[in-house]
Amino acid sequence: MRLAGKVALVTGGARGIGQAIAMTFAREGADIVVADVNLEIAQKTALEIEGLGRKALALEMDVTKIEAVEEGVNKILDKMGKVDILVNNAGITKDNLLLRMSQADWDAVINVNLKGTFNCIKAVSRPMIKQRNGRIVSIASIIGLMGNPGQANYAASKAGIIALTKTTAKELASRNINANAVAPGFIQTEMTAKLPEELKKKMLEAIPLDKLGTPQDVANACLFLVSEESSYITGQVITVDGGMVMA
Numbered sequence: 001m002r003l004a005g006k007v008a009l010v011t012g013g014a015r016g017i018g019q020a021i022a023m024t025f026a027r028e029g030a031d032i033v034v035a036d037v038n039l040e041i042a043q044k045t046a047l048e049i050e051g052l053g054r055k056a057l058a059l060e061m062d063v064t065k066i067e068a069v070e071e072g073v074n075k076i077l078d079k080m081g082k083v084d085i086l087v088n089n090a091g092i093t094k095d096n097l098l099l100r101m102s103q104a105d106w107d108a109v110i111n112v113n114l115k116g117t118f119n120c121i122k123a124v125s126r127p128m129i130k131q132r133n134g135r136i137v138s139i140a141s142i143i144g145l146m147g148n149p150g151q152a153n154y155a156a157s158k159a160g161i162i163a164l165t166k167t168t169a170k171e172l173a174s175r176n177i178n179a180n181a182v183a184p185g186f187i188q189t190e191m192t193a194k195l196p197e198e199l200k201k202k203m204l205e206a207i208p209l210d211k212l213g214t215p216q217d218v219a220n221a222c223l224f225l226v227s228e229e230s231s232y233i234t235g236q237v238i239t240v241d242g243g244m245v246m247a
């Protein structure tokens with residue numbers, strides 16, 4: 001098991017890609033903190049993790065609120081003893097064309113995706129610096145690399161996550177803390193299941209591997225980035241997109 005004895009905090013870990021990440025880490029031996037705005041679903045995921053024989057803590061935590069995040073991290077230190085891994089996965093979309101995008105929708109997406117990631121990195125960095133060890137993975141998106149009509153707020157937030165990741169990597173490298181980002185392409189989730197068939201067909205034409213990704217594909221990249229195998233990798237963005245974006 002690659003993560004035996006580690007404690008991992010996964011934001012937005014109750015469902016979707018975050019849940020796949022939480023379960024994957026647990027299967028590799030990590031104890032998991034499932035932090036989400038929805039405590040009830042977080043508790044369900046925590047129960048599944050306990051079913052694998054790991055310790056799990058469900059936390060009601062809104063990543064946009066620094067006080068809630070700091071309180072959450074204190075609770076983790078109290079109940080789990082440490083935090084070795086942070087995965088910034090919580091994210092939302094509120095799509096509209098630039099001209100029609102409201103201030104409220106711009107702010108909401110930047111607040112959850114970018115400020116939330118900053119809040120969580122800030123809160124865990126103190127204990128990680130103290131223990132001279134840590135891994136931070138933030139879920140960006142290929143939209144943050146290439147832009148997308150109707151997603152100015154989302155694209156800016158995800159591009160911001162990439163810049164924040166590089167800065168974090170530079171600031172914390174001397175303390176043995178690695179920070180990387182994963183940029184998924186089109187992943188089979190509730191969101192993509194609802195898309196019209198015509199649009200899905202168009203999307204597939206742009207994916208060299210000719211299929212959508214799965215939450216497990218994203219979780220596998222995260223697992224690599226928090227395991228010992230990637231100890232010499234920091235400040236990088238790994239795209240999990242079937243080859244859509246090639247640098």
Ligand code: NDP
Nearest residue numbers: 012015016017036037038062063089090091141184187189
């Ligand atoms: P989901 O909406 O399925 O899951 C996101 C989770 O984050 C939900 O449990 C949600 O809770 C939670 N969340 C939302 N706001 C907050 C907050 N303020 N504080 C804490 N938790 C919060 O999303 P996905 O699994 O599809 O996406 C996960 C990540 O992957 C996101 O960052 C997304 O941008 C990124 N991504 C997804 C892609 C895809 O194809 N699905 C492609 C590229 C990137 P609740 O539902 O109760 O609000």
